[in-house]
Amino acid sequence: MIKIKKNLEEVPISLIPAFNDLFLKTGQIPQTTFTTHQKRMDIIKNKTYNDKYSERYKLDDVRDSLIAIYKYKCAYCEQKMERYNVEHYRPKKIYYWLAFSWDNLIMACPTCNGYKGTHFDLPIGNTRISFKNTEANIRLINLSSSKYDAIEKPKLVNPEVTDPSGLIRFQISGRIESQDERFKYTIAKCQIDRKYLNDDRRKILNVFKRDICSAMLISDSNERLLCIKMIVSKFINDSRDEELPFLAFRRFAIENMWLNNFIKEMN
Incomplete structure (x- = not known):
């Protein structure tokens, strides 16, 4: 793993909440943006993720942006990928409202993605975030992770947030290890030591x-x-x-x- 540089202010247009004042430069809300917003609000209303909406976080502008950031490499194991998944740091099955959120989307290989699954444990005693459906929260939907991290302190490492320098070690054999509890958890859950x-x-x-x-x-x-x-x-x-x-x-x-x-x- 390495620290991934993502500009959270450069949100792919299809993921921007469909409020007119956020599109003053273009004069109108693009149809793809409006559709994603409708699906997002439907998920939030029903308080559960709907698999039939998965294409919304895989649109070309999202994929192209992630490819430019990740260089066709997995966020966790760093191998080059011909096949890749647009993956969620916080699992969409649990954090349904973050299914189309820019700061929650990463790129992962199918193997790491499969092993990761919905693993997202919190330290004992920490409270999992819940979502309050307000306009203010919808407007900040692409920039909420840092606030959530401060409260939850999740065990799984977000490669876009945490720099692994000095916290992971390798053996000449290629094996990866860590004494840091969060990296140890991430290595185990994604099986990066395979x-x-x-x-x-x-x-x-x-x-x-x-x-x-x-x-x-x-x-x-x-x-x-x-x-x-x-x-x-x-x-x-x-x-x-x-x-x-x-x-x-x-x-x-x-x-x-x-x-x-x-x-x-x-x-």
């Missing part, structure tokens, strides 16, 4: 070690040193490339001097 992911993370280091081994075979010392520097530089640059998967693992490897240690072992 073998497939561990193998893919480990392959990143294996490629680095293979390239270093090849560089060590260069007889000319200056040329060999230059080649090693280029390999290390590429690894560091890749760790900054938001398009690539497993950035947290790459950055952890750099911060913990794994690259240097591999090179020393091969000398």
Whole structure:
């Protein structure tokens, strides 16, 4: 996991509540926006989520915005996805009124999404939020998570809110772990430590070690040193490339001097 940067002020137009004063620049409320608003109000009135409305949070403007933010990567495991889900941080089955809320929508791979399910435990003694249907609350429907978080203090990590730096660790084998209770809960519920992911993370280091081994075979010392520097530089640059998967693992490897240690072992 890495911290995801989402501008909560740039709400996809189809998710904006259908109040005339929110569309003064365009002069009218778009039909897609009006329809989503109607479905939202129907869900709130009935106090339960209706699966037949699922297309409303999967409209093109929502998907396109999330793709630009997440770079086709899962919010939890960071793998690149050909298939992906527009997922809810707070489960829509419980928090029905947040089904179309911008600050509650994330992008996840089908596997993490499936394991996550409706897991959303709160610390013992904390009260789960309920919704009061007022115009003020509807107007703030896309920006309510921070207020809810302060009250509920949920165990599940929101990658758009909490920075995992220093709170998660990796092993050279690719395994992910944490001593932080919230990250431990998230890793367990989404099963981010599954073998497939561990193998893919480990392959990143294996490629680095293979390239270093090849560089060590260069007889000319200056040329060999230059080649090693280029390999290390590429690894560091890749760790900054938001398009690539497993950035947290790459950055952890750099911060913990794994690259240097591999090179020393091969000398």
